[in-house]
Amino acid sequence: xxxxxxxxxxxxxxxxxxxxxxxxxxxxxxxxxxxxxxxxxxxxxxxxxxxxxxxxxxxxxxxxxxxxxxxxxxxxxxxxxxxxxxxxxxxxxxxxxxxxxxxxxxxxxxxxxxxxxxxxxxxxxxxxxxxxxxxxxxxxxxxxxxxxxxxxxxxxxxxxxxxxxxxxxxxxxxxxxxxxxxxxxxxxxxxxxxxxxxxxxxxxxxxxxxxxxxxxxxxxxxxxxxxxxxxxxxxxxxxxxxxxxxxxxxxxxxxxxxxxxxxxxxxxxxxxxxxxxxxxxxxxxxxxxxxxxxxxxxxxxxxxxxxxxxxxxxxx
Numbered sequence: 001x002x003x004x005x006x007x008x009x010x011x012x013x014x015x016x017x018x019x020x021x022x023x024x025x026x027x028x029x030x031x032x033x034x035x036x037x038x039x040x041x042x043x044x045x046x047x048x049x050x051x052x053x054x055x056x057x058x059x060x061x062x063x064x065x066x067x068x069x070x071x072x073x074x075x076x077x078x079x080x081x082x083x084x085x086x087x088x089x090x091x092x093x094x095x096x097x098x099x100x101x102x103x104x105x106x107x108x109x110x111x112x113x114x115x116x117x118x119x120x121x122x123x124x125x126x127x128x129x130x131x132x133x134x135x136x137x138x139x140x141x142x143x144x145x146x147x148x149x150x151x152x153x154x155x156x157x158x159x160x161x162x163x164x165x166x167x168x169x170x171x172x173x174x175x176x177x178x179x180x181x182x183x184x185x186x187x188x189x190x191x192x193x194x195x196x197x198x199x200x201x202x203x204x205x206x207x208x209x210x211x212x213x214x215x216x217x218x219x220x221x222x223x224x225x226x227x228x229x230x231x232x233x234x235x236x237x238x239x240x241x242x243x244x245x246x247x248x249x250x251x252x253x254x255x256x257x258x259x260x261x262x263x264x265x266x267x268x269x270x271x272x273x274x275x276x277x278x279x280x281x282x283x284x285x286x287x288x289x290x291x292x293x294x295x296x297x298x299x300x301x302x303x304x305x306x307x308x309x310x311x312x313x314x315x316x
Contacts, residue, residue, distance in 0.1 A: 032193035050144040061169020064093035070107030077107025098199030100125030102133035108151040118153035121184035126152035180218025196234035204242030204250035207296035269312035
């Protein structure tokens with residue numbers, strides 16, 4: 001009888017354990033005065049990392065707190081909100097999403113009651129593509145996505161009013177609209193701490209994602225960011241994907257990758273290389289150790305190479 005009871009208790013404990021929600025174990029790291037970053041895995045989306053590959057952040061001041069990006073799921077948003085509350089008693093006044101991609105806004109469900117802001121074009125993209133994003137992340141991430149629904153930002157930022165300078169508890173914050181990674185890339189610079197929140201315009205030690213890319217516009221935006229760095233607007237870079245770093249290392253990596261990949265596609269198209277052959281092209285050694293390799297390269301080549309082939313045919 002005792003054995004049966006023990007087995008029953010063990011089975012109940014195992015069942016209870018299996019019902020526990022996954023835990024992102026979010027650990028805000030102080031980055032500068034009043035500033036914390038929560039760093040995601042430098043990897044590709046997977047069940048192993050809960051699709052948590054994004055860096056989120058918050059600026060907490062006596063006049064309130066701003067949160068930057070809310071992660072890939074409702075669960076992430078809930079755990080992010082709890083982590084912010086542990087770090088600061090200051091109420092969250094605004095949540096910013098830097099572009100339309102799902103890990104920038106899929107945690108919004110947890111931020112009910114707080115204005116969630118993004119560029120108007122990004123909100124339109126969230127509304128148009130949210131269902132497809134959700135289907136894809138549920139497939140990739142499984143239980144981490146339970147209860148997650150696409151919840152686009154509700155407060156549109158009018159690009160006609162940018163650039164804009166705002167004050168928050170002694171911090172001077174600049175909002176800018178750039179483009180290239182997407183059609184509407186919101187960039188935040190805290191000139192008081194010298195921190196740039198670059199969104200998807202800068203990747204570090206990771207292959208850039210390109211589903212909404214405009215490669216020429218992206219390069220032009222990198223030129224703008226480099227100029228701002230020379231002007232002393234920022235020192236520290238928080239990319240959405242990859243390690244937080246000082247200076248231009250991530251910017252230069254991103255520029256180098258975009259130049260190499262677009263040249264590869266242009267030259268291959270002019271020589272009549274087939275896509276199947278192109279997908280077997282090895283990357284240069286300087287890129288070989290980057291995260292999401294070769295999957296992200298293959299996604300980019302599959303999406304964009306037919307356009308380069310068409311351009312090559314039209315030019316003949």
